Amino acid sequence: MTVAGKDVTAATVGSPVTVTTKLGTLVITGYNAAKGEVSYRYTENGKAKDHSAGDDSVKDSFVVVVRDKAGNTAMDSLDIQITDTAPVAVNDANSIAESGTDVSGNVLDNDTLGADSPVSVVAGNTVGQYGSLTLDANGKYTYTLNTGNAAVKALNSGESLQETFTYTVTDADGDKSAATLTININGQDSDKAIIGNNDSNNIRGGTGNDVLIGDTGGYEIIIKPGHDYNVAVILDTSNSMAQYRTDKGESYIEIARKSLLKLAKDFANHDGKLNVTFFAFGTTATQKVTISQLTEANVDKLVNAIYGVKASGLTNYDDVFRDATSWFKGVSGNGYKNVTYFLTDGEPTTHGNTGFGNVYKGYVNQGSVTEALKSFKGLSAVSDVHAVGFSKGIQKNMLNFFDNTVAQGNKVTEQDLSLHKHSGRVIYQGAAGESQVVSTPEELDAALESGTTERVVNKISGDTLRGGDGDDVIFGDSLNTDYLSWTNGITGIQYTEGTHDGMGARALTEYIKWTENGGGDATEQQIGDYVRKNWTELLDDRIDGGNDTLIGGSGNDILFGGAGNDTLTGGVGADKFVFLANGNSGRDVITDFQAGKDKVVFADLVSPQQLENAVWDDANHVLSFTGVAKDGQTYQNSITFQGLSAGETLESVLQNHIETLG
Numbered sequence: 001m002t003v004a005g006k007d008v009t010a011a012t013v014g015s016p017v018t019v020t021t022k023l024g025t026l027v028i029t030g031y032n033a034a035k036g037e038v039s040y041r042y043t044e045n046g047k048a049k050d051h052s053a054g055d056d057s058v059k060d061s062f063v064v065v066v067r068d069k070a071g072n073t074a075m076d077s078l079d080i081q082i083t084d085t086a087p088v089a090v091n092d093a094n095s096i097a098e099s100g101t102d103v104s105g106n107v108l109d110n111d112t113l114g115a116d117s118p119v120s121v122v123a124g125n126t127v128g129q130y131g132s133l134t135l136d137a138n139g140k141y142t143y144t145l146n147t148g149n150a151a152v153k154a155l156n157s158g159e160s161l162q163e164t165f166t167y168t169v170t171d172a173d174g175d176k177s178a179a180t181l182t183i184n185i186n187g188q189d190s191d192k193a194i195i196g197n198n199d200s201n202n203i204r205g206g207t208g209n210d211v212l213i214g215d216t217g218g219y220e221i222i223i224k225p226g227h228d229y230n231v232a233v234i235l236d237t238s239n240s241m242a243q244y245r246t247d248k249g250e251s252y253i254e255i256a257r258k259s260l261l262k263l264a265k266d267f268a269n270h271d272g273k274l275n276v277t278f279f280a281f282g283t284t285a286t287q288k289v290t291i292s293q294l295t296e297a298n299v300d301k302l303v304n305a306i307y308g309v310k311a312s313g314l315t316n317y318d319d320v321f322r323d324a325t326s327w328f329k330g331v332s333g334n335g336y337k338n339v340t341y342f343l344t345d346g347e348p349t350t351h352g353n354t355g356f357g358n359v360y361k362g363y364v365n366q367g368s369v370t371e372a373l374k375s376f377k378g379l380s381a382v383s384d385v386h387a388v389g390f391s392k393g394i395q396k397n398m399l400n401f402f403d404n405t406v407a408q409g410n411k412v413t414e415q416d417l418s419l420h421k422h423s424g425r426v427i428y429q430g431a432a433g434e435s436q437v438v439s440t441p442e443e444l445d446a447a448l449e450s451g452t453t454e455r456v457v458n459k460i461s462g463d464t465l466r467g468g469d470g471d472d473v474i475f476g477d478s479l480n481t482d483y484l485s486w487t488n489g490i491t492g493i494q495y496t497e498g499t500h501d502g503m504g505a506r507a508l509t510e511y512i513k514w515t516e517n518g519g520g521d522a523t524e525q526q527i528g529d530y531v532r533k534n535w536t537e538l539l540d541d542r543i544d545g546g547n548d549t550l551i552g553g554s555g556n557d558i559l560f561g562g563a564g565n566d567t568l569t570g571g572v573g574a575d576k577f578v579f580l581a582n583g584n585s586g587r588d589v590i591t592d593f594q595a596g597k598d599k600v601v602f603a604d605l606v607s608p609q610q611l612e613n614a615v616w617d618d619a620n621h622v623l624s625f626t627g628v629a630k631d632g633q634t635y636q637n638s639i640t641f642q643g644l645s646a647g648e649t650l651e652s653v654l655q656n657h658i659e660t661l662g
Contacts, residue, residue: 001038003063011030011038013029013030023060025043026040026042026080027043062079063077064078092107096183098155099209119170121138123135123165128163130149130151131143131185132146133165152185155186156189163182165181191525192205195527196215196463198216204465205466206468206469209470210470210528211472212475214477216478217503229270229337230328231277232278232324233263234279234342238314241256241311242311243311244390268295278305279323280309281320282312282315287323317344317376318350321376332382337384339383340384342386348372376401380404387403460478464549465550467551469554473531474550476546476548476561477562479508481503482501483537486513508522509521512527545561545584550569551569552569552575556576561586561588566588566589567591569590570592575594576659577599577601580627581611581627588639589642590643593644598657599657602660602662606660606662608654608659614654615650616653618646623638
């Protein structure tokens, strides 16, 4: 028996007979003479065929000749029909978050292409309502979202928009199949910037690219630790303190109350001895409370007095200065240093202790200023006086006459104070100090702190911070903002690099306020943008910190635990776990390290080889190393890589899993 002229009687699976044509290949794998059976397989060559005469018009034929023992022959053919196979395009879908820029894929991945290759892809519409599509002949596409589109920007979390494009697949002999590509645009929360306080916090991000900071940081204690003080706190409670308001709608009496409560807490933590008195003054002065040897046990008396103040009456400097002077003289025998904090929103409008001064409809007048200056002279002789004014009610050049402190080594100077009285002009002359005028709660806090001779960094606690679906930046502890510089546009005080060390997150908000916003408050978006762009500069190398838990969630996250024994979980995505080799202190655990995706980043090293003296424990996946902190002390630190396979060495860990930024 022959097929296409080839003898197939000896064909077997192990020794087949092969016949190749321009259409395909026939492989004969067996012949059974008794049954008259031939076993074969046929493979079409994959090239396009001309089916213009019909889907069944293409055949590959092989002549078959059979000869019997008598020599008789019979001939027929083995016909392989090659049917036309058209491509089948299947609808595709992909999604993108509203904050994303583009998304890519290949529309052919789920299509059936058939035998007639090659195929080509042609897009229909490519400019959509919310973005645009690029699609090449091989099916690869990129959808670019117009993030500035109003409808896209208006999306909230849980909402979505759809964009649909058509495309056509054509095979080599012209068969076509059309399908659609649908892009789902998913709304998400706006990018958040959340900064916790210094207590233990549970902070959760959203679906945006969030910035989560565990602790505010900053400093407290406005009087020198270990020293003893007599302190008078004087608060203006005249009617205008309730009328004037900040840009956020808080009255001056409200923000003064908040700042003084913080001041009371600082007093209670002082490790020296404190005698404190609290005066409120309007038309006349009232000594609200006096506490000898203030401690945490009796600070509530001061707190309750601060809570209880209400605004009413005129503004009588004279009366309260005389009362404060008398109090200081009464405690002068103890040898303590005397300090006064004087908060007001207006210039003096009455004097004496009866409220019947020479008042011109409640406005500043000659008699009241004269008496106030006389009384202040007595107070200034026995106490340092730090004057703080509220911006809408008093001018700095007036308030300076009721402050005997100086800034940055300047001397108290003799200045003239002019006061218009009808058609004449009254001139006063006296020593002028360095008062401060504020307009926000933050500025008031800063003004009270500027009276300090020493600052103590706040203690911070352990926090739990959970990112969401975006690419988040998460700090377990506080920010290092010591390098920032700005000038307060109201007080004129310059904050240069190194002069406000330890100020923490508040320095960042002040920096944005005065360098970018011209005095307007920093927005959440601005804070988040700054941290995302400058996170390497903001890494704090303080050696004390909380035991924090950081969870990245979805997205490519940046996690910096800081000091303390922190637990870090990157979640889905290619995450960076950031450390300082020569700062902080702790034994940290990465719970889900993914080799090939995640990286441990040492921001203060220039090469992983600087860790060549580290120790790798492969059994427990622990990298141990010695850090030298800014105080010169050495600390034993470690990082546990949970999720890493066994068989790693120190060399492989440094080469494959460590990055540096220094």
